[in-house]
């Protein structure tokens with residue numbers, strides 16, 4: 241598959257996917273990174289990993305539809321057939337969804353359907369849940385609402401906030417690569 245990653249922030253999942261591709265753990269190529277913020281650290285990662293990137297900012301478009309149409313145009317130009325959202329902080333709308341029906345997945349830092357939305361991890365920390373985790377799911381027009389593909393879990397007991405955040409990200413990277421591998425075998 242030719243994969244595009246869409247990100248807004250740090251980009252550690254993007255880097256994990258690219259590294260898995262480089263070492264042959266997944267067969268797919270990560271052909272382009274699309275970011276919606278020029279401050280995204282994912283851009284720095286794309287530079288040192290040697291992955292092409294494009295910045296597409298909503299503020300430069302008259303509406304969400306034309307913004308997403310530009311993203312679709314870029315995806316087509318790169319012959320992308322699969323999209324991984326990784327810390328992409330926008331709801332995907334009809335223009336992008338219909339162009340890539342069933343071929344967009346996202347990672348969320350909780351065990352969905354618990355704790356949807358951008359404060360999901362904080363909510364899971366505030367809960368009394370003994371298990372934390374992450375979910376990769378199909379994307380539809382509902383916030384973190386598409387069908388669940390796979391999850392990964394870890395225990396919180398006795399760990400500091402920093403340790404839990406580190407463990408979350410390590411687990412996310414394992415999960416995302418595992419799911420892409422599963423998708424390739426389908």
Ligand code: GRF
Nearest residue numbers: 250251252253327347348349
């Ligand atoms: C991850 O925790 C992911 O679950 C959430 O946003 C975060 C992105 O992290 N959707 P990164 O930018 O990949 O480091």
